[in-house]
Amino acid sequence: MVGRRDAKATATAAPEAAVPPASKExxxxxxxxxxxxxxxxxxxxxxxxxxxxxxxxxxxxxxxxxxxxxxxxxDSKDEVFRALVRDMSQQVKEHVGPAIRAATSQIDAERAGLLHFIRFARAHKEIYRIIDEAEFVDPESFRMHYATTADRIAARLREAADRGELRDDISEVHAWAIMGMNVFLGLRYSVWAEDADPEAIADVVASMLARGIAR
Amino acid sequence: MVGRRDAKATATAAPEAAVPPASKExxxxxxxxxxxxxxxxxxxxxxxxxxxxxxxxxxxxxxxxxxxxxxxxxDSKDEVFRALVRDMSQQVKEHVGPAIRAATSQIDAERAGLLHFIRFARAHKEIYRIIDEAEFVDPESFRMHYATTADRIAARLREAADRGELRDDISEVHAWAIMGMNVFLGLRYSVWAEDADPEAIADVVASMLARGIAR
Amino acid sequence: MVGRRDAKATATAAPEAAVPPASKExxxxxxxxxxxxxxxxxxxxxxxxxxxxxxxxxxxxxxxxxxxxxxxxxDSKDEVFRALVRDMSQQVKEHVGPAIRAATSQIDAERAGLLHFIRFARAHKEIYRIIDEAEFVDPESFRMHYATTADRIAARLREAADRGELRDDISEVHAWAIMGMNVFLGLRYSVWAEDADPEAIADVVASMLARGIAR
Amino acid sequence: MVGRRDAKATATAAPEAAVPPASKExxxxxxxxxxxxxxxxxxxxxxxxxxxxxxxxxxxxxxxxxxxxxxxxxDSKDEVFRALVRDMSQQVKEHVGPAIRAATSQIDAERAGLLHFIRFARAHKEIYRIIDEAEFVDPESFRMHYATTADRIAARLREAADRGELRDDISEVHAWAIMGMNVFLGLRYSVWAEDADPEAIADVVASMLARGIAR
DNA sequence: CATGAATGAGAGTTCATTCAT
DNA sequence: TATGAATGAACTCTCATTCAT
Missing domain, CATH: 1.10.10.60 (Homeodomain-like)
Structure with missing residues (x-):
């Protein structure tokens, strides 16, 4: 039912993915x-x-x-869903990206990323139901979403490390750790309840990234 | 196969969750x-x-x-699923808890938590499909699982802070951040691919928690 | 609770139907x-x-x-039901019969029959659900119940006519008419609502049987 | 299961009863x-x-x-059944009503009612299986059918009494008695066996209503 | 392009009846 | 006799997908 993920992924050459299948535009x-x-x-x-x-x-x-x-x-129920997942994935990137690029330090960039992600999720709570459910409905899109997001984070951390802003042993693990933090903080403070100030949350995380939690 | 359900099913001693509904034991x-x-x-x-x-x-x-x-x-398909979610939730706790309590410092405790969680997830990859899908099938159990997990983390961080081991401004936000990191690292390095050494991953995170990622 | 099944169960002498199948007494x-x-x-x-x-x-x-x-x-679900229908049928007869035989005139006998039937139905409201449903579950018992009841009524009307108490053109039609009246009055004033005095209802019907409803 | 008796009945003003639920016409x-x-x-x-x-x-x-x-x-099996009961109920009324209204005396009207009911039942033997089973499947419709039928009879008897055609003590009891007679005579002489002439049956009942059964 | 009726495979659930203990 | 777990046929209802208009 969900399995035939055949030629499609390759066909949609554009990285952003044409929302409707080319054949039916x-x-x-x-x-x-x-x-x-x-x-x-x-x-x-x-x-x-x-x-x-x-x-x-x-x-x-x-x-x-x-x-x-x-x-x-x-062509099918699966297909709209797939289109939707790519679309949401794209939207997050477009919403959060600019804020990150506008930051002056890398810690500040990560802070901005979380801050804008929380705001985006508050305005688009469906994002969780849709992207998370892709794990079961369209694993391909689900993987794609998180893999590319992690890659993007890893790349910018690497650059910052190379610039001397971050520890030199920075790695993919850090990227996944940061992504996980962001996703769960979004779940907790955007979807479950908006009971905390996004700026304050971003501050806490930025400080933690800056110097850890040990005394 | 899920494993030691023995002790529980017979005793049902744990107040947390009679796996089969009482009426049908x-x-x-x-x-x-x-x-x-x-x-x-x-x-x-x-x-x-x-x-x-x-x-x-x-x-x-x-x-x-x-x-x-x-x-x-x-009584229904939903019900086994619910039973399963509670059961898995319980198992993680039982598997990871002891390792955390055996740690000497709090940073070490968090390191141990992640390490054992990754190991557990490698042995029980179903856990992601089951707990994550609960978000759609049985939101109640899903919330319960993450809410109590976060609470447990927050409580132990608080105590450590009170003991002077951690920063004094420790909060719920830190707990959710740590939980999110762990979940995503488990997804990446246990479910997607076992292409990294759990000990090494745990070291990276422990170091990050200890002093952040800034240079 | 259905009541005195005692006498019958032991005796089962009557040809009408041993309540439990003989094979399983x-x-x-x-x-x-x-x-x-x-x-x-x-x-x-x-x-x-x-x-x-x-x-x-x-x-x-x-x-x-x-x-x-x-x-x-x-032996089966049908069988208990069958036993029950016969039993209820028997009970009505046993409850109403004596009252009818004690009457002095035939009009009075019919009055007594209705009166006691209404009283019986008030005490045993299940009778309707059970006997009526037999139409669908066990048509044989259903037919038997109404056929023998109508026969009994017809016989006593005939005798009364022969004695000169009733019109000479009395027939099976009269018997079915009287049975129908009784059943529906029982439904209305015993099962649906007990909002009228049984004696008064019986009086109305008796008077109608005695001289009709024309002025 | 059967309870949801929405707003439909009232909404569909048409006297014939909207057979399919409005939403699905x-x-x-x-x-x-x-x-x-x-x-x-x-x-x-x-x-x-x-x-x-x-x-x-x-x-x-x-x-x-x-x-x-x-x-x-x-929407469900229950729903067609409900529609059917209402439909049959309506049909009887439409078939028998005109004959009653065409009668010259009230006794004659009742005679006509029975006569046409017997004829209708011979042509539509399903009516008994359907309306009677409603007692178990859709009690609401069952009650509705008999309650409104009895009301109609009571109303016309009352008017006749007021006109001086019938006894002045006419009441709801008479209406139920007549309805019961008709239903059972229909069962016996339409459904069980067509072994008697409807006209003759109607004559017997008319005479009984006119002057009773006493000599 | 749009419409909505038609299709039918498929899944969950019920429960009378059987049977090993 | 009593017990209660086990069985599986049967049935209702859902809904993605097709297709004639």
């Missing part, structure tokens, strides 16, 4: 509007109910189009 | 054996296929019992 | 007690839930015996 | 044909086998549509 303006409506509706539906409990009927109902119209734009 | 020895077989089979089935693609029929087939026998011990 | 005193418990429990269970929603497990639970014990006394 | 001609086929098939299936032994598969097989198509028009 809308040709008319009307078509573009319908596609967007379906995509937004899918984010809502899966965000609220998850992949398995969400239904195509639910998506088209939200989008205000006929059931059959779904298949004009997507 | 087996009254004969034969019944106890069947229950154990079903539970182990469920861990296998869900670990391999996930909750939604796993089936009751798959479970009973693996367990070598008739389809209907499942319902002698559980 | 209990031989010990303990057995007799268990049988009685099952029978009473079945009347409760089917009276409350109906035949299809009632279950063997429900019966044995109420009776306080093991599930398997049911099959020591009855 | 067919929007195309093809849909209307399918719905009708399913409804007719359900009457057959339940009429022959009763509610519990009848199956959705049996209905769709008779209707010549796919199993899933059933759920395009009804």
């Amino acid at each position: 809308p040709r008319t303006e009307r078509g573009r509007r319908t596609l967007r409506a379906i995509l937004d509706a899918a984010a809502e539906e899966f965000g609220e109910k998850g992949f398995h409990d969400g239904s195509i009927a639910g998506i088209t109902r939200r989008a205000g189009v006929a059931l059959g119209s779904f298949y004009t734009y997507f | 087996p009254r004969t020895e034969r019944g106890r054996r069947t229950l154990r077989a079903i539970l182990d089979a469920a861990a296998e089935e869900f670990g391999e296929k996930g909750f939604h693609d796993g089936s009751i029929a798959g479970i009973t087939r693996r367990a070598g019992v008739a389809l209907g026998s499942f319902y002698t011990y559980f | 209990p031989r010990t005193e303990r057995g007799r007690r268990t049988l009685r418990a099952i029978l009473d429990a079945a009347a409760e269970e089917f009276g409350e839930k109906g035949f299809h929603d009632g279950s063997i497990a429900g019966i044995t639970r109420r009776a306080g015996v093991a599930l398997g014990s049911f099959y020591t006394y009855f | 067919p929007r195309t001609e093809r849909g209307r044909r399918t719905l009708r086929a399913i409804l007719d098939a359900a009457a057959e299936e339940f009429g022959e086998k009763g509610f519990h032994d009848g199956s959705i598969a049996g209905i769709t097989r008779r209707a010549g549509v796919a199993l899933g198509s059933f759920y395009t028009y009804f």
Whole structure:
């Protein structure tokens, strides 16, 4: 059901991934509007109910189009989901990236990354339901998301180390550790409850990265 | 296979979670054996296929019992899953706890926690599929698992801070950060690939906790 | 609770139907007690839930015996039900018959029949659920119940006509009409609501039988 | 299970009773044909086998549509049954009502009611299996059917009494008595066996209503 | 392109009945 | 006799996907 992950991944050459499968891109303006409506509706539906409990009927109902119209734009339920995961992944990157690049020190960059991620997650709580569920629905996208995110973090840490800003023994482990911290802090302080100030949380983590937690 | 369910199932002494619903506890020895077989089979089935693609029929087939026998011990598919999540949660705690308590310093304790968690996850890769999917299938158990884990970490950090071992501004945020690091490092170095030495990973993290990553 | 099953169970002399299948009559005193418990429990269970929603497990639970014990006394679910229908049928007859025979005039006899039937139904509301459902579960018993009841009524009307007490054109139609009236008045004023005095209802019907409803 | 009696009944003002739930009314001609086929098939299936032994598969097989198509028009097995009971109830009323209104005297009206009811029941023997089983499957509809029927009878008897055609002490009891007679005579002479002339039966009852059965 | 009816494989669940102890 | 675990056929309901209009 979910397995056929065949040629598709390679086909979508662009790293960002064309949201609808190339074969079904809308040709008319009307078509573009319908596609967007379906995509937004899918984010809502899966965000609220998850992949398995969400239904195509639910998506088209939200989008205000006929059931059959779904298949004009997507080949299967799996496919919208895949498109959605890539889309969300892309959105996080676009939202957080600039803030990181604007930082002056690397510690400050990591602080900014967490801060903006928490803010993004507060505005898009579906992101957890969607990306996390990809672990079960579309492992390929799930891996891709975290692998590239970790790679990006590792690369910038490496550069900072090379610049002499960070410890020289910096490694992939540090990247995964930082990513894990961020994800869980987002889960706790964005999705579960917004009961703490994002700036304060970012401060705590920045200080911890700067000098550890030992006295 | 999930392993030592022996002590628990018989005793059910632990207040935390009677694995089968009280109303359906087996009254004969034969019944106890069947229950154990079903539970182990469920861990296998869900670990391999996930909750939604796993089936009751798959479970009973693996367990070598008739389809209907499942319902002698559980009221629904959700219920075995719930039982399994609680069980795994309990197992992690039981496996990692002693190592933490045996440590001499608090940094060492956190190091030991991560080390043993990675080892546990390598031996029980299903744990990710099962606990993570609980976010969608049984949010209650999912929250419970991470909330209590974070609480436990926070409590021991606090005590260490009070003893003067850690920074005094230690908080819940640190607990969630550490938990997130551990979970993601486990995902990367236990489930995805065992391409690094657990001791080495633990060393990196311990050092990072001890003095941060700044030069 | 259904009540005096005592006299009958032991005697079973009447050709109408040994309540438990002859092949399975209990031989010990303990057995007799268990049988009685099952029978009473079945009347409760089917009276409350109906035949299809009632279950063997429900019966044995109420009776306080093991599930398997049911099959020591009855061959199937249908069989208890059959036994129950015959039993209730018999009980009505035994309860109403004497009152009818004690009447001085035939109109009075019909009045007494209705009056006692209403009273009986108020004390045994299950009778409707059980006998009526027999139409679907055990048509044979259902037909038997109403056919013999109608025959009995027809016979006594005929005799009264022969004695000169009733119109000479009395027929089976009258018997069915009277039975139908009684059943529906019982449904309305015993099962649905006890919001009218049985004596008053009986008076109305008696007067109607005596001289019709025309002015 | 059967309880949810939404707002539908009131919403669908149409006196005929919206047979399918509002939310699922067919929007195309093809849909209307399918719905009708399913409804007719359900009457057959339940009429022959009763509610519990009848199956959705049996209905769709008779209707010549796919199993899933059933759920395009009804939410559950209970729901078709409910629709059917209301439908049959309506049909009896529509069949018998005109004959009653055409009568010249009230005794004649009751005679006509019985006569046409017997005829209707001969043509639609399913009516008994369906309405009677509603007592167990959908008590609400069952009560509704008999309560409104009794009310209708009571109202017309009352008017006749006010006009001076009937005894002045006419009451609800008379209405239930007449309804019971009719139902049982229909059972006996329409469903069980058509071994008597409906006109003759109606004559007997009319005479009984006119002047009673006493000599 | 859009529509919505039709399809049918598939899964969870129930429960009467059997049987080993 | 009593017990309660085991069995598996049967059934309802879901929903992704197809297709005629």
